[in-house]
Amino acid sequence: MQELTNNALMLKVKSGDLDKLGLLYERHKKRLFGFFYNMNSDAALSEDLVQNVFMRILKYKHTYTGEGSFTAWMFRTARNVNYDYYRKNKSEKNISEVSEVAYKLEDSATIEQEIQDKQNIRVLNRAMQLLAPEKREVLVLSKLKEMQFSEVAQILGCTEGAAKVKAYRALKELRSIYLQLERR
Amino acid sequence: MKQENFEIWMIDYLSDELEGKDILNFEKHLEENKDHRKQFEALKETWSQLNDLTIPEASTTMDEKFYVMLHDKMEAQNHKKESGFAWLKSVAESFKKPQLAFAMLILGVGIGTGYLLNGDSKNDSTGGTVNAVVDSDTETEEVRGQLVLTLLEQSSANKRLQGVNEAAKLNDANERVIKALFATLNNDPNVNVRLVAVESLAKYVDTPEVRMGLVKSIEFQNSPLVQIALADLMVALQEKTSIESMKQLLEQPDIDNTVKQKLEESINHII
Numbered sequence: 001m002q003e004l005t006n007n008a009l010m011l012k013v014k015s016g017d018l019d020k021l022g023l024l025y026e027r028h029k030k031r032l033f034g035f036f037y038n039m040n041s042d043a044a045l046s047e048d049l050v051q052n053v054f055m056r057i058l059k060y061k062h063t064y065t066g067e068g069s070f071t072a073w074m075f076r077t078a079r080n081v082n083y084d085y086y087r088k089n090k091s092e093k094n095i096s097e098v099s100e101v102a103y104k105l106e107d108s109a110t111i112e113q114e115i116q117d118k119q120n121i122r123v124l125n126r127a128m129q130l131l132a133p134e135k136r137e138v139l140v141l142s143k144l145k146e147m148q149f150s151e152v153a154q155i156l157g158c159t160e161g162a163a164k165v166k167a168y169r170a171l172k173e174l175r176s177i178y179l180q181l182e183r184r
Numbered sequence: 185m186k187q188e189n190f191e192i193w194m195i196d197y198l199s200d201e202l203e204g205k206d207i208l209n210f211e212k213h214l215e216e217n218k219d220h221r222k223q224f225e226a227l228k229e230t231w232s233q234l235n236d237l238t239i240p241e242a243s244t245t246m247d248e249k250f251y252v253m254l255h256d257k258m259e260a261q262n263h264k265k266e267s268g269f270a271w272l273k274s275v276a277e278s279f280k281k282p283q284l285a286f287a288m289l290i291l292g293v294g295i296g297t298g299y300l301l302n303g304d305s306k307n308d309s310t311g312g313t314v315n316a317v318v319d320s321d322t323e324t325e326e327v328r329g330q331l332v333l334t335l336l337e338q339s340s341a342n343k344r345l346q347g348v349n350e351a352a353k354l355n356d357a358n359e360r361v362i363k364a365l366f367a368t369l370n371n372d373p374n375v376n377v378r379l380v381a382v383e384s385l386a387k388y389v390d391t392p393e394v395r396m397g398l399v400k401s402i403e404f405q406n407s408p409l410v411q412i413a414l415a416d417l418m419v420a421l422q423e424k425t426s427i428e429s430m431k432q433l434l435e436q437p438d439i440d441n442t443v444k445q446k447l448e449e450s451i452n453h454i455i
Contacts, residue, residue, distance in 0.1 A: 018258045022327035025250055033242045047246040054250060058257055121236050128237070142199060143234050149201060161192050167199075168191035168227075175230040 006070035014061045025054055028071070031144055032078055038140040039082055041129055052081045072154035075141065079155065086133070127178040135170035142167045185213075190220055198231045251334035255346060328354055329361050336364045341374040348380040357388060366397050375407045382413045389421055402429040408440040415443075415450040427451050 004012075006027065012020040032053055036046035056077050064073065128136055141152045142163075153163040196202050197210045214221040328350060335347025351357060351365055362385075369381040388394040398414065405411045411433065418426040430447045433439065 016261065018254065018261055019324060019327065019331075021254055022251070022331065023323050025254075026323075026327060026330075029242065029246070029250075033246070034239045037239050038237065043240050043242070047242055047249070050242070050246060051249050051253065055253060120233070121238070124230075124233050125237060139234065142195075149195070149199065164192040164195040165188055167195050171195075171227050171230055175227060178230060 007066050010057075010061075010064055010070050010073075011066050013058070014064050018058070021054060021058065024057075024070075024074075028074060031147075032074070035075070035078055035140055035144065036082065038128065039133070039136060041125065045085075049078075049081050049085060052085075053078050056081060068154060069151055071147070072151045075151075075155040076157075079137065082133075082137075123181050124174075124178055127174055127181055130177050130181075131170065131174055135166070135173060138163065138166045139170050139174065190223075194220075194224055194227070198228065247330065248334045248337065251331045252338065252343065255331060255335060255343075255350075259346070325354060325356065329358055332357075332361050333364050336368055341372075341377055344368065344372060344374065344377045345380060348377060348384050352380075352384040352387060362388060362391075362394060362397075366401070369401055369410075370404045375409055378405070378407065378410045379413055382410065382417060386417055389417075395421065395423060396425070399423060399426045399429050402426060403432055405433075408443045411440075411443045412446050415446050419450045419453045422454055424454055427454055 004023075006024060009020045009024050013024070029050060032050045033046050036049045037043060040046060040049075053074065057074065060077075128139070131139070138152070138156065141147060141155060142149070149160050149163055149167075152167075153160040156163055156166070158166070193210060193213075197207065202210060214224055332347050332351045332354070335343050335350060338344055338347070348365065348368060351361055354361065357365070365381050365385050369378055369385065372378050372381070382398075385394055385398060389398070398417065402411065402414050402418075405414065415430065418430070430451055434444060434447050
């Protein structure tokens with residue numbers, strides 16, 4: 001099935017055909033929600049931030065040139081929305097939450113494998129939240145479905161090689177935090 | 185090999201950006217280099233664990249907020265356009281000199297000719313975009329349907345009214361939209377919203393279910409205005425099955441006199 005590309009749709013939005021934004025929303029809402037949720041672990045907040053992305057897309061539609069990938073442009077907007085939110089609210093989660101995880105881990109020391117797996121995911125989730133936002137971001141973007149590293153690089157404003165190195169180092173640090181949490 | 189190059193290579197491998205021979209080369213490198221293999225084994229696990237991070241489904245509130253926002257922006261844009269047209273009209277009225285009209289005519293003919301000539305050369309390449317436009321229209325209809333559903337659920341009568349109006353713009357409403365329109369027609373507390381719902385549903389009377397739903401709805405209505413609108417529609421459709429519903433409505437003790445008269449006339453017209 002042939003569909004209008006994201007770029008073509010966004011150019012239509014730019015020229016005043018606003019209801020085409022609905023199509024872009026339907027195509028990308030899940031990925032954007034996933035991006036924000038992985039960044040902040042807060043579903044209600046993530047929903048608001050998705051909304052803010054589309055409001056900003058409308059506000060700045062005149063700046064869209066149609067060059068490069070729409071997805072990269074949209075995620076750059078999403079990054080800015082995320083930064084602006086945390087700059088205003090200064091509520092980035094802090095390291096003190098490590099003790100809470102450690103307590104939960106002690107509780108689950110003797111339970112079954114299935115529960116242990118779930119716990120591992122929780123620990124990984126916590127480790128993600130303890131990772132510096134810019135490192136968490138590169139991992140979240142790298143793991144987004146259908147996102148190539150060339151696009152990740154466009155979003156981050158660096159070369160593809162640099163994006164991969166950032167991903168590697170973020171992954172290494174994530175593992176280190178994860179193991180620290182697991183040992184407690 | 186420089187560490188940085190290995191880092192890039194490993195991420196290429198983990199994110200499935202390597203193909204065929206390159207995959208084998210990477211795996212061979214790991215067999216030959218113990219230190220890199222150790223690094224790889226450690227990070228591979230964490231990389232694949234990232235796939236297990238669960239993301240909940242976004243709630244329907246997200247869609248609602250988006251579509252209400254989009255609708256408001258579209259409305260605001262339409263108002264701007266309308267005021268723009270008013271300005272154009274006033275400008276046009278001030279240009280009533282025949283010389284200027286003639287100059288505009290010449291300019292218009294020139295632009296039109298240029299467009300047609302240019303259009304011919306583009307005809308060959310437009311075939312491929314026709315399907316894309318058709319598919320995009322289908323997608324637009326789906327989005328508009330979603331907009332209708334969202335607006336019909338709003339607490340503001342004005343928004344619900346806009347929702348019913350949007351429904352009238354659909355080329356072909358789906359089952360969910362039709363159901364939502366009937367729920368509005370039969371339950372909405374606002375008479376104006378119900379009246380517009382009659383008009384929107386009238387667009388789909390070719391569907392037997394819609395006709396039947398409209399007939400049934402006659403009994404549910406307590407507003408004389410909606411009762412009259414439905415009776416008029418039944419006459420226009422010459423819907424014989426509606427006679428029974430109208431007769432039942434006539435038996436209600438508190439029926440409005442004007443409605444009573446209207447229903448009797450409508451029944452006679454249909455018979």
